[in-house]
Amino acid sequence: MRKSSFLFVYLAACSLLLAAAFAHAQYQQNRRSPELRENGELVRTLELTDLCLFTEARYTRHPSLADFDAPFQDHPCSLEHFPSGSLIMPNWRNAENHAHMD
């Protein structure tokens, strides 16, 4: 077998697997849509506002409800120190509703 044939077989197999990944994603989206609906129902009945991604600090547990200064307000000169606080971006898009800090 020629070396180029090996390459083509490898690239074709990878492309097929990539197509299979898209098919798998679509299948999983359909299969798990009841689960997403149930979570949505839980959000609706309990009036939840956030995903439970980080439980270590209140401003990362509920980022949509937190103040910009929440990481720094525990005491004067307080520094943001929770690891999850450094992972997510401050919610600047909703800045108009938050108190000015200057």
Next chain:
Amino acid sequence: MHTWIEKQRNIIDFTLSSLSRRKGKNIALLLVYTLLVFLLASVMFFTYALKREAALTLRDAPEIVVQRMAQGRHEPIPRKYLEVLKKIKGVNSVRGRLWGYYFDSVIGANYTIMAPEDFPYAEGDITIGSGVSRARLVDQDDTIPLHTYDGTSIPFHVREVFSSESELVSSDLLLVSEADYRKLFGTSKDLFTDITLKVRNAKEISTVAEKIVMLLPDTRPITKREILRTYESIFDWRSGIMVAILTGAVLAFIIVSWDKASGLSVDEKKEIGILKAVGWEISDILLMKFWEGAVISLSSFLTGILLAYVHVFFTPAILFKPVLKGWSVLYPEFRLVPFIDPYQIATLFFLTVVPYTVATIVPSWHAAIIDPDSVMRS
């Protein structure tokens, strides 16, 4: 056509033989390249799937949440505010929410504790999230003691555990009755944590929010659109984890491409000289170099993307877990629904495969146009 295909195959055969002569260097390059694509694609898959799942899950979030602000902080809101809000034109329903955080000193975890208006069980009963169940080793019909604000311990009977499928929203949740909530935190009957509003016409939400601020200046309304935008923005490419990974990966990729673009090794130059001496055209040499770049970048790209898919949606995101967990004692065991964006894959393709292939051809063109004799002697 057949001749053209045969020519390409011959050149690819030769290219692969040439690559295998520098086996060690090229395998290392292939591994680094694959790792770069894997990292970038993993972050892309993870954040995109999370954003989509957040958008689908939170589309039924409250239309407006009203918080009371005092001394720059979110404070409990008085019950009398409900009456003011009910009078706003266009408001369908107004409900006071009771929720807060409970620090469990036994395991050092933080829970979110809520008292839903229609809690289906009696006082002394509790519904817990599966993360709490796992962390505290309690299940349905077990007892979980919680401490009140004055240090008294109340044993709660676990009536229900949320399903593990709902961990992304309920992992750390504790649901109790209103009476138990007020007993735990000593909250007066005249106070709620915040207030939620339903608005008759979705187009009026921003107008209602403006009226709330006018009527109750010490409050802050947060609309559903803002809640949804939060999850669009917090995993933005500028957020901490994205910038850290992107910067590292892009710099590494620039170094790899720069190494290729800045010139050829003596061996590679000699090879080009010999090929020209035996009759190869410049176009054939460029074609060979194009295939060399394409073989490495395409193989790495496809392998990296596939590994990233397996990593994020099958393992699930095991390499990110320690980063995401941080200091949390209680971390949700969720498996993201695989939402993938073909546009992002195409972007990654054009940002990785194309520059690398071009970077391989350019220095070869410089070497290919020089006299073969001088190239071989250099």
